[in-house]
Amino acid sequence: MAYQGSFLLGISWMQPVFDAMNALFNPLMALDPTPNNPVLTVFVISAAVSLLTVTAQKLLVDQDKMNEMQERSKTFNKELREAQASGDGKKVAKLQAQQMEMMQDQSEVMKMSFRPMIVTMIPILLIFAWMWQSVIKDMIIVLPPAVYYCTFTPLFHAFGQWIYGGNITTIPYGIGWLFWYFICTFGMSQIIRKFMGFKNGF
Numbered sequence: 001m002a003y004q005g006s007f008l009l010g011i012s013w014m015q016p017v018f019d020a021m022n023a024l025f026n027p028l029m030a031l032d033p034t035p036n037n038p039v040l041t042v043f044v045i046s047a048a049v050s051l052l053t054v055t056a057q058k059l060l061v062d063q064d065k066m067n068e069m070q071e072r073s074k075t076f077n078k079e080l081r082e083a084q085a086s087g088d089g090k091k092v093a094k095l096q097a098q099q100m101e102m103m104q105d106q107s108e109v110m111k112m113s114f115r116p117m118i119v120t121m122i123p124i125l126l127i128f129a130w131m132w133q134s135v136i137k138d139m140i141i142v143l144p145p146a147v148y149y150c151t152f153t154p155l156f157h158a159f160g161q162w163i164y165g166g167n168i169t170t171i172p173y174g175i176g177w178l179f180w181y182f183i184c185t186f187g188m189s190q191i192i193r194k195f196m197g198f199k200n201g202f
Contacts, residue, residue, distance in 0.1 A: 021130045029135075037142050042177055045131070046184035049124055054192045056116035066112055067199055069105040076102050131177065140174040148173040151183050 025045070032041045057063075076095065083091040131137065143153070153175055 017126065018130060018133075021126065025130060025134070036139070038136055038139060038177075039141055039143065039180070042131075042136065042141065042180050043184045045127065046181050047188045049127060050185050050188035050192055052123065053116060053120050054189055054196060054198075056120050058196050058198075060115040060119065061112045063198065066109055069109050073102055073105055073109075131181070136177050139177055140171050141177055141180040142171060143173050143175060143180070145173055148175075153179075 025041075028044060029035055029038055029041045032038050034040075076098065080092065080095045083095060143151075148154075153173075156179065
């Protein structure tokens, strides 16, 4: 399959990259029990992306330090609100004097949060570009009814109809590949985070 550039990187020298991704992902699609309804293919890709992002967070972020700083910030904000509500000017002034330290903590938390994103951003964008211009882009994913309802898809469809007008799809239990990808990524990230011992959620 030849690519005329991508929605993200519309430059000809990216063609070898997409050819390599074809060699990686096309056999996966061929193994899908329902190639014309690649539920499993999108699930596997989203699981791989989730594993990549969570592993990067595990390796590049000091989770104990981040949790400690976040808890300290929550405690500080709670004490400041309580002091302001009670009119305790002396305590408010004391806490405000500590705000610079709290701001430094927040800055450190943001820096730690950006590290995994910087490492994983390019691979994830390339995978998106491949999916966007593969045959997956034009497919409607048809879910088993139980999955369709357990993921609250009818509510999202109703919301989409309200925003955009008209039906999202007329295919029963059908959703776009991108929505299915996000459902899988969110769910798999939660499972992998638990498995890797993360204390916080997504």
